[in-house]
Amino acid sequence: MFPLRLLRTARRVLPAKSLSTTGQLTDLTVDNEGIATLTLQRAPVNSLNVELLQELTTVLGQVEKDKAKGLVLTSASPSVFSAGLDITEMYNPNVERLTALWTSLQDLWATLYSAPYPTAVAINGHAPAGGCMMALCCEYRTMVSGRYTIGLNETAVGIPVPEWLIGTMCKVISQREAEVALNAGLMFTVEEALKVGLIDETATDKADAIEKSKKFIKRFDKISPIAHSLTKQRFRSDVLQPFAKNREADLNQFKYVVLQPEVQELLGQIIQKLKQKKAAK
Numbered sequence: 001m002f003p004l005r006l007l008r009t010a011r012r013v014l015p016a017k018s019l020s021t022t023g024q025l026t027d028l029t030v031d032n033e034g035i036a037t038l039t040l041q042r043a044p045v046n047s048l049n050v051e052l053l054q055e056l057t058t059v060l061g062q063v064e065k066d067k068a069k070g071l072v073l074t075s076a077s078p079s080v081f082s083a084g085l086d087i088t089e090m091y092n093p094n095v096e097r098l099t100a101l102w103t104s105l106q107d108l109w110a111t112l113y114s115a116p117y118p119t120a121v122a123i124n125g126h127a128p129a130g131g132c133m134m135a136l137c138c139e140y141r142t143m144v145s146g147r148y149t150i151g152l153n154e155t156a157v158g159i160p161v162p163e164w165l166i167g168t169m170c171k172v173i174s175q176r177e178a179e180v181a182l183n184a185g186l187m188f189t190v191e192e193a194l195k196v197g198l199i200d201e202t203a204t205d206k207a208d209a210i211e212k213s214k215k216f217i218k219r220f221d222k223i224s225p226i227a228h229s230l231t232k233q234r235f236r237s238d239v240l241q242p243f244a245k246n247r248e249a250d251l252n253q254f255k256y257v258v259l260q261p262e263v264q265e266l267l268g269q270i271i272q273k274l275k276q277k278k279a280a281k
């Protein structure tokens with residue numbers, strides 16, 4: 001059984017910045033209403049390596065411990081929310097590091113998806129794969145309008161989508177839309193994402209996205225933290241509980257898939273394409 005994570009006492013309203021911490025790869029600030037903003041800042045594209053994944057999970061633990069009113073997740077990049085898992089961590093990998101990568105991703109997903117406080121994301125740029133995964137974990141998604149894309153393109157990089165991530169997606173958009181998109185690794189434009197319900201609203205810029213995210217968090221001002229956190233976890237328990245039982249098998253499948261020669265070849269081609277794209281800029 002997935003352990004329930006309840007906020008047992010009222011959330012505190014802390015003075016501005018009292019919880020603020022700046023890690024190497026993230027920045028956490030808290031406003032004077034007690035809402036935490038966690039900013040990804042691993043340049044250039046917030047790709048998720050072991051260190052960023054672990055730092056994110058640690059900071060989320062801090063947000064919970066300090067009883068912030070809620071969390072807004074965003075990025076310091078002007079055009080990318082997160083490029084997903086760091087592809088260089090999966091290409092010709094050291095197996096110990098690959099294990100750490102996947103277990104750290106599992107920890108982050110489980111911590112964010114079951115967070116006992118309200119969560120919202122201000123998606124201020126592209127959000128492929130692991131970037132979309134983090135957004136899907138939040139309770140409310142606002143995305144800045146522009147020529148950005150969001151979606152789970154794992155199959156396009158040779159990785160089958162695990163059940164817990166399919167389940168996370170199917171809680172947000174219809175199973176039909178999810179199946180069509182995930183089987184083919186399709187990415188959505190901002191307008192398409194809004195139409196299928198992958199995002200809840202659009203924003204003119206990052207400041208607007210953060211403001212809309214905070215407005216969502218404030219909806220819970222008069223809701224008991226225990227009522228909120230228990231109801232949220234009941235909605236999500238059918239995804240969280242099987243995940244908790246199958247973590248080891250999920251890890252072994254991931255390593256097996258990533259180490260297949262054809263997946264390695266595909267990852268090598270993607271790294272090459274990204275390099276060529278940069279050179280052509």
Ligand SMILES: CCCCCCCCCCCC/C=C/CC(=O)SCCNC(=O)CCNC(=O)[C@H](O)C(C)(C)COP(=O)(O)OP(=O)(O)OC[C@H]1O[C@@H](n2cnc3c(N)ncnc32)[C@H](O)[C@@H]1OP(=O)(O)O
Pocket residue numbers: 044045047079080082083084085086087088126128129130131133153154157159160161162163165250253254257274275277278
């Ligand atoms: C049976 C069950 C099996 C279990 C296993 C299942 C596993 C499922 C996984 C589910 C969990 C979630 C995890 C998913 C896996 C992934 O996340 S894979 C990563 C997929 N990501 C992508 O495909 C994105 C690739 N990047 C881009 O498309 C673009 O970079 C961008 C649109 C994000 C941004 O474009 P732009 O702003 O033009 O920047 P670029 O010039 O392209 O890049 C700048 C710079 O960053 C490097 N980079 C980009 N993306 C990544 C990345 N993901 N990892 C590492 N590095 C990246 C790029 O190479 C450039 O580097 P240099 O400046 O040239 O050094």
